[in-house]
Amino acid sequence: MSISAGATLPLTAAQREIWMAEQRLAGANRVFRVGDYLEIHGRVDPVLFEQALLRVVSETEALHVRFVEERGDGRQVLHGLGDWSPTMIDLSAEPDPERAAHAWLEAAVARPMDLAGDRLFEYALLRLGPDRFYWYQGYHHAVMDAFGALLITRRVAEVYTALVQDHPVKPSPFSPLHELLAADEKYRDSQQFSLDREYWTEQFADRPEPTGFVDRPSTTPEHYLRRTAGLGAVELNDLRAAARHARAPWSHLVIAATAVYLHRMTGSSCVVLGLPVTGRLDQLQRRTPGMASNVLPLRLSFRPDLSLGDLLGQIADRVVELGRHQRYRAEDLQRDLDLPGSLGTWYAPVVNVMSFDYVLDFAGLPTTAHNLSSGLVGDFTVAVWDRRDGTGLKVDVNAHPEICSDGELAAHHQRLLTVLRAVTTADPTQPVGRIDLLTDEDRTALLGMAADAPPVAETTLPGLFEAQAERAPDAVAVTCDDTALTYAELNTRANRLAHLLITHGIGPEHNVALALPRSTDLVTAILAVLKTGAAYLPLDPQYPTPRLNHMLTDAQPTLTLTTTTTQTNLPHHTNHTLHLDHPTLATDLTHQPTHNPTDHDRTTPLTPHHPAYIIYTSGSTGRPKGVV
Known part of the structure; x- marks a missing residue:
C-alpha cells in the first residue's frame, strides 16, 4: 500500500x-x-x-x-x-x-x-x-x-x-x-540490534587509535581529489585466478592489498579499514530503492611473520562476522565508545569494492557505466568497480584536498596498484612484509638518491654519538623533568658506566637487560651498553610479570641494570643484577675512566655487524618474539 x-x-x-x-x-x-x-x-x-x-x-x-x-x-x-x-x-x-x-x-x-x-x-x-x-x-x-x-x-x-x-x-x-x-x-x-551492539562494542572496547597514511581533515571540502586507473580484463582474470588459488573472493585480495599498504606505510600492527555494506538483509529491503547503506570498521592484526594466506583467512572471518552485524550503524558505535575522529570517519581508508552486474541494454543497445561521485569521502577512499561487462576493473582513489595534494594522491594510487598486482602474483605463504610497495618511479628515485649520496664511513652507533659529543659538547643532549645533560656530561656518565660494565665481562655478543624508568639514567645506560659493544634489552617494569619472565628467560641477558625500586616489579631470576641507585655502585663509578672505551678496553673488538639491541613483539597474536 x-x-x-x-x-x-x-x-x-x-x-x-x-x-x-x-x-x-x-x-x-x-x-x-x-x-x-x-x-x-x-x-x-x-x-x-x-x-x-x-x-x-x-x-x-x-x-x-x-x-x-x-x-x-x-x-x-x-x-x-x-x-x-x-x-x-x-x-x-x-x-x-x-x-x-x-x-x-x-x-x-x-x-x-x-x-x-x-x-x-x-x-x-x-x-x-x-x-x-x-x-x-x-x-x-x-x-x-x-x-x-x-x-x-x-x-x-x-x-x-x-x-x-x-x-x-x-x-x-x-x-x-x-x-x-x-x-x-x-x-x-529488536533483540538483534542489542546483539549487534554487544558484538561491535566488544570488538572495539580497547578504542584503537585510527591509523591512516594521511592526516585527519579539519574541514568539510567543497570537492574531492580523484585519481582513476583501469586494470584490463586480463589483469582481472589474473586476480580472479589468484583468488581461486588462495580460496578467497577476489574482493578480499583488494582488501588485503589496501591493508598491507596501510600497515607497511604506518608500521601499525592494528589496521582498521572502512568497509561499505548494503545494509539490506532480506528481499523486501533488496527491492526497495532508498538509503540504507552503512560503512563499518574491519579490524585486522599484523605481525612480522604474517603470511598473505593468513591475512586472507583473517579477512574472510572478519567479513563474515561484519556481514552478520552490518545493520548496526558505525556512527552508533562511535558514540557508544566515544571513539576518536569525526562521526563515521575514524577508520581510514574506506575500501569500497562494488561488483554489481551492470550488463544492461536498452532495447539491444549496450551500455558502459561511469561513476562521478560517491558522496562523503572522509579523508581517503579506495573504490574498485567491477561492472561485469568485460572491461576489467576501474580503481579510483579519492582524497580530501586539505590533507593530500594531487601529486601525493597520484603516488598513493600508483603504489596501491603496485601492491594489488604484487598480491595477485604472490604465493599465499609469502610474508606480507616482503610484498613490494615500490613503483618504478619510486625505485628510480631511490636508486638515484643512492648513486648521488656521498660515501658513508663504516662506524658504530656509539661512535656516531661520540663524534656529536666532540662537535657540540655544551649542547643539551637529554632532558627529563628539571634535569638536563649536555653531550659532554652524558658522554662522561655513559663512559664511566661502560668501563664498569666491561669489568663485569660485558662486551660484543652479550646482551644487557635494562629495567629502568624513563629518565636520564635510562639514556645513560643505553649508551653505556652500546659503548661496551653489547646489545641492550629494554624491559618496561610495568609489563605483566609473565611477559617479563618470558623475555628474561628467552633472551638470557648476561646482566640486568635496574634500581632498587624497580627491582620489586621484576620476576625472580638468577641473572647478575646491578642497581644504579645503590651507594656502592655510585662510589665505584667515580673511580672509572671518563674516556671513550676503545677496542683496547673492550673484551673483543666492536664492529657495525654486532647486535645493538633486542626488542620483543607485542605478543597480541601469540607469545612475544625477540627480534635482534
Missing part, C-alpha cells in the same frame, strides 16, 4: 546520520551529492526514454520526499512530482561534444541539493551524436545509495526496452518506502 502525498514519515537511521551531518554544515554543500552516468552505445528514442524514466520515477517513492525538522528531529514528507520531466540536452552541434558533455556532468554533480527545498534527484539525457547518448543520474545521498540507484537503472532499462519493442510493461518490482522505514524501525527495537 502506497502512502499519499503530504504524508510525514520517519527517517531511516542512515538518513538521520546524513541529515544531522547536513545540519552541522554551513549552507548548501555538495559532499552528499552522488552521481553516475550511463554511456548508451546506439540511437536512443528520447520520447520513449522520457516515458520510461517518468514511469520509474513515479514508482520510486524515495524520490518524492523533502526533509523537514519537527521538534528537533528530522522527518521526510512525500510530495507529488508536479510537472517534472528529465532534462534533454543536444550537444551534437558542439565542436567537441564529448568535452562539452563532461563539462556539463562535472557542473551537475557539483551543484548542491537542499534537503528541505529541492527535488533530491536529477536526470538528464545528453545527446553527443546520432548514436551516442549519456544518461546522467544524480541524487542526494540521503534518499539514494548505490544499491538503490542500480535498482532504478535496471528498471528504466527494462521499461524502455518494453516500450521500444511494444511489449507490455511488467508491474513495478519496488516495495513502498514505508515498508523500508518500518523494517529499519523494527530492527532498532
